[in-house]
Amino acid sequence: MKIFICLVSLLSSNFVVAQERWQQRVEYTMNVALNAQTHKLTGDQKLVYYNNSPDTLTKVYYHLFFNAFQPGSMMDVRSRTIADPDRRVMDRISKLAPDEIGYQHIQSLKQDGKAATFKVNGTLLEVTLPKPLLPKSKTIFEMTFEAQVPVQIRRSGRDNREGISYSMTQWYPKLAEYDFQGWHAYQYVAREFHGVWGDFDVKITLDPKFVIGGTGKLQNPEAIGHGYEKTGSAVKRPKGDLTWHFVAKDVIDFAWAADPDYTHDIQQVPNGPELHFFYQKNERTTTTWKNMQPVAVRVFQFLSSTFGKYPFDTYSIIQGGDGGMEYPMCTLILGEGTQAGLNGVMAHEVAHSWYQMTLASNEALYAWMDEGFTDFASTEALNSITNQPNTHASSYASYFGLVSSGLQEPASQHSDHYTTNRAYSTAAYSMGAVFLQQLKYIIGDEAFYKGMKRYYNTWKMKHPEPNDFVRIMEKVSGQQLHWYYRYWIQTTKRIDYGVGSVTEVNGTTLVELQRVGEFPMPVDVVVTYREGTKELFYIPLNEQLGAKPNEDKSIKRTELDAWPWVYPIYTVQVNRKTSEILNIEIDPSQRLADVNRKNNLKELNEVKPFKDPTQ
Numbered sequence: 001m002k003i004f005i006c007l008v009s010l011l012s013s014n015f016v017v018a019q020e021r022w023q024q025r026v027e028y029t030m031n032v033a034l035n036a037q038t039h040k041l042t043g044d045q046k047l048v049y050y051n052n053s054p055d056t057l058t059k060v061y062y063h064l065f066f067n068a069f070q071p072g073s074m075m076d077v078r079s080r081t082i083a084d085p086d087r088r089v090m091d092r093i094s095k096l097a098p099d100e101i102g103y104q105h106i107q108s109l110k111q112d113g114k115a116a117t118f119k120v121n122g123t124l125l126e127v128t129l130p131k132p133l134l135p136k137s138k139t140i141f142e143m144t145f146e147a148q149v150p151v152q153i154r155r156s157g158r159d160n161r162e163g164i165s166y167s168m169t170q171w172y173p174k175l176a177e178y179d180f181q182g183w184h185a186y187q188y189v190a191r192e193f194h195g196v197w198g199d200f201d202v203k204i205t206l207d208p209k210f211v212i213g214g215t216g217k218l219q220n221p222e223a224i225g226h227g228y229e230k231t232g233s234a235v236k237r238p239k240g241d242l243t244w245h246f247v248a249k250d251v252i253d254f255a256w257a258a259d260p261d262y263t264h265d266i267q268q269v270p271n272g273p274e275l276h277f278f279y280q281k282n283e284r285t286t287t288t289w290k291n292m293q294p295v296a297v298r299v300f301q302f303l304s305s306t307f308g309k310y311p312f313d314t315y316s317i318i319q320g321g322d323g324g325m326e327y328p329m330c331t332l333i334l335g336e337g338t339q340a341g342l343n344g345v346m347a348h349e350v351a352h353s354w355y356q357m358t359l360a361s362n363e364a365l366y367a368w369m370d371e372g373f374t375d376f377a378s379t380e381a382l383n384s385i386t387n388q389p390n391t392h393a394s395s396y397a398s399y400f401g402l403v404s405s406g407l408q409e410p411a412s413q414h415s416d417h418y419t420t421n422r423a424y425s426t427a428a429y430s431m432g433a434v435f436l437q438q439l440k441y442i443i444g445d446e447a448f449y450k451g452m453k454r455y456y457n458t459w460k461m462k463h464p465e466p467n468d469f470v471r472i473m474e475k476v477s478g479q480q481l482h483w484y485y486r487y488w489i490q491t492t493k494r495i496d497y498g499v500g501s502v503t504e505v506n507g508t509t510l511v512e513l514q515r516v517g518e519f520p521m522p523v524d525v526v527v528t529y530r531e532g533t534k535e536l537f538y539i540p541l542n543e544q545l546g547a548k549p550n551e552d553k554s555i556k557r558t559e560l561d562a563w564p565w566v567y568p569i570y571t572v573q574v575n576r577k578t579s580e581i582l583n584i585e586i587d588p589s590q591r592l593a594d595v596n597r598k599n600n601l602k603e604l605n606e607v608k609p610f611k612d613p614t615q
């Protein structure tokens, strides 16, 4: 016994075991009734909350998103004071009448049967627990609430501009996430909905004329009698209010939409989810929604095979909302646009099933891992369907546009706190996509796609942090990559390399490369010879502590010594006479987000042999 104790103490003193990542868990059971005359939602919510943290919690926070849709709310003021407001919001909140605003009123709240005190602060509910919640323990919150569904302003609400009755997103009191960084209880002023992983059991009662689409799987299709029949044959609608029962497991949110005029189509993705389409059939939707359905099937197939298998067995594409917004197992999108627009927004929202609904990064803090990765994945899905190369040119163009606008801010900012919406959206969508395309440039395609799958399989149903992604990419590539993440995401430093002087010395050519920008990168330089061949010189950056494998076996590649990042100049020795060289080009694949590509290519004039006129 003594020896045993001794061994244990020896082990524990030498090997300190790092704490594994923990995450909180929720189990919601909700019963709600929606009155389609008054647009009021009443109901109760039972929430089993698992505190898996090492901390004792004395408070919890809920989001009350509907409270944002009131004149004078933070969202209203933000929209009326930001330089480039979202056109969908503008000053519309300030003009809402009392029967048009949104609210969530908490009528009662108990923790394990004891009344809890709570305080509403804008879109947050602060709850003081009657009994502290100890580490590794669970508690039960029981709440009754009443909400008024606002006129649709942003994402959720009633009567959107295409006439969809109810877009029910951010519609219930939703517990805020608590993790190793503490509470993520942000006021709702524009965007982003970080959530706690868990299960939802939701019963929605409303007028039987409505059809509901949403998160989860309908548990009682027979009782409902319509909306979920595969044959498409008309089924008699029962009389009296109907209760729709949905269950969703391992999700971070629950959304739904309801309309009396939804057409419901179903498509099966081979080895993948069953797709449900809900839309109002009219001359602006009938053809485009039919054409979009096989494209959606192919998008799912591509994303599952390229980035990891979609983890749920259903997905619904629902007309609603005010653009496109992603939710677990469903999306709400506007439905009356062009075919290209509809396919594009569908593909984007579907790709969020990977980057947010499965890999649930904190989208408020790391919007580039959410919108950027999604933008990247959906672009590659559509490129694959239309046989286009993956240049991600439009993402680069919007990044370059932001740089020249002078509005750029670091992509590491909280999504709501950018000075302009443009700086946010370009950092999140475009710079996030360029982050990945440029990563291909650094580590090569093979390691990149292997890493994307490994990232998915390692972190699905969790909240990956930037470091988790970078570490996986380091492991698959054998390179250090944090330098790249820090420069691209945490600063606004720019990449600019140029070809400088070219001189001939003893029958060889010395090419001077200049690092003009502050952002160091590995450099691909291609020398094209007059006789028609090319040679690639690859210069790793010393920070990589590694090198990219040869990407194109058809061109001779010479790997040179690493470029120490402090050096502004690097000289490449080409073992040819200068007269044999046609041109020299940095980054011929154009995957480097080089803000000045004009100095990347140097054409060498044919050198005429010198003739002394005096002779």
Ligand SMILES: [Zn+2]
Pocket (backbone or CB within 6 Å): 326, 348, 349, 352, 370, 371, 374
């Ligand atoms: Zn998105």
